[in-house]
Amino acid sequence: MRVGTAETVDAAGMRAQNSSLLLNMIWRERQISRAEIARRTELSPSTVSAIVADLEHSGLVRNIGAGVSRGGRRPTLIGFCDDAYSIVGVELGATHVTAILTDLRGRVRVHRHAPQAVRDDPKSTLQKVKELVQECLEAERVPKRSVLGMGVAVPSPVHPSAPGKLSPLIVPAWRDYDVQEWLKSAFGMPVLVDNDANLGALSECYWGAGVGGEDLAYIKLATGIGCGFIIHGDVYRGSGGTAGEIGHIAVDSSGPQCVCGLRGCLVTLIGSVPLVERARELMGTKGRRAPTVRELVEGARAGEQAARQVIDSLGHYLGIAVAGLLNLLNPAIVVLGGEISSVGDLLLDPLRTSVRKRALSTSMAETRIVTSALGDKAIAVGAATLVLQAALRNRSLFPLQHVGRTA
CATH class of the missing domain: 1.10.10.10 (Winged helix-like DNA-binding domain superfamily/Winged helix DNA-binding domain)
Known part of the structure; x- marks a missing residue:
């Protein structure tokens, strides 16, 4: 040259x-x-x-x-100009799909949600995403050329060399699908993909408990159990994208077999499926349907003994993993997300007790353990924030000329 x-x-x-x-x-x-x-x-x-x-x-x-x-x-x-462009955020949960449309300040303008067998039916899931995203765009009359991009949260580790491919170990039905390529082809816009807990952490960093700039860990309590880390303002993903897979920490060597091949993983004890099954056993309703997570939350708030017992057990086992997390990384804040976390102190109290028994006192003293205040859209907002963060750091990701929001 x-x-x-x-x-x-x-x-x-x-x-x-x-x-x-x-x-x-x-x-x-x-x-x-x-x-x-x-x-x-x-x-x-x-x-x-x-x-x-x-x-x-x-x-x-x-x-x-x-x-x-x-x-x-x-x-x-x-x-x-917060409304200069729109961003699409998508969350693929194990049993649902959420799509939102935000401005450049993380404010949700449109929200769509639908139950969906995400883990087992990738083809129908991607069609459902397409349908919900299109509904969001049409609701605000936003042309695709005014959309900065789409962020997608997935219930799987994401390897940096193949961000659209989900782990065949965790979600084997998705082995032959590339989420990123499929959605790029369907919508003709940039698509960024990351693990759902990572994007929950990013959402907390920008809009929630971490806005003060502190390092934090976000734990998603749902069908799966995942953790995302923010260190010095950035998501820490690890060399292969599997940082934060605390759901697969073995906390009971004699516990149930996990889909990952290990035994007694945290998710086999406090994932939403074993939680509601345990609640059914304690309530003496075996043979009938298990309560939903929402019903479990309502029961715990109402003082039902079985529901409280399940929440106490959740706090105990989660505390084992959180204590190790504090000793290893010592984040300033640990944020609990997911519907079950809405019980608040009913979960935080047994969790903190469990942590105190296992974590160094200095680690515990420097860390706040709180529940998320961002609600059920937190991870989808984090997905949109992934696109926003990338564009703010690289001006070229914004279109060269503003085209406005009208068709």
Whole structure:
């Protein structure tokens, strides 16, 4: 490569890097002046003005009026346009599909949810995703060209070399399917895929318990049990994408056989299926249908002894895994998500007791254990946030020209 060409490439790369830097800053601050941007970034005022003009042309930022004077002319403030583009977020649960449409601030504008045999029926599941996403787009009359991309949360580890492929060990029915490629082909937009617990953690990092910037762990309590980590503001996935698979920590060597091949995994004891089955046995209703997780939650809140006993057991076994987590990573916050976590202190109290018996006192003292306040859309919002995070870090992921929301 000739020297002149190399210098041109380097200059283009620097402009792209600075554009992403400013976009992040304006998004984070919500409103800020050009002068303040120049001061913080140490870029020249002319460079800042040129980049801001480009971002204005793309519809990502706009002038929002004069700010407060600090002794001179009142500065013109630049604001981020939260509604410049839409993002699709999809959650594939073991037994349901959720699709949402958000703005660039994580606010949910449309929500669709349907029961679905995700683990066992990939073909129908993907068709259901297509149907629900299309409903979201039509509800807001959003053309696909105004959608930044789609994030998808899946109930499986995701290997970085094949992000669309689910683990055949965990969900064998999906062996021949590539979620990313299928949805890219169906919608003609960028698609990013990650593990559901990882995206629950990302959602908490941006919009929930972790907005203060602390490292956190998010534990999803559902049909499966998974954990996502945020370390220094980023999801930690491990070398092969399996970091956080606490559901497959063996906590009882004589326990039931797990689908992963191990025995006594945490998920075999506190996944939603064994939980409601245990509740049925304790309630003396064997032979009749097991209660739903929602009924178990309502029973525990109402003081039903069997339901409380099941929740206590959940807290005990989960505490074994959480204690190890605190000793190994010592996150500032552990967030519990999933419908069962809505019982609040009825779960947190036995969990904390179990942790105290097993974790180093210094680890326990530095960690808050809380339940999520983000509700049942948390993981789908995390999926949309995955796309938002990628675009804020790489300005080129936004379309070159803003096309608006109308067809």
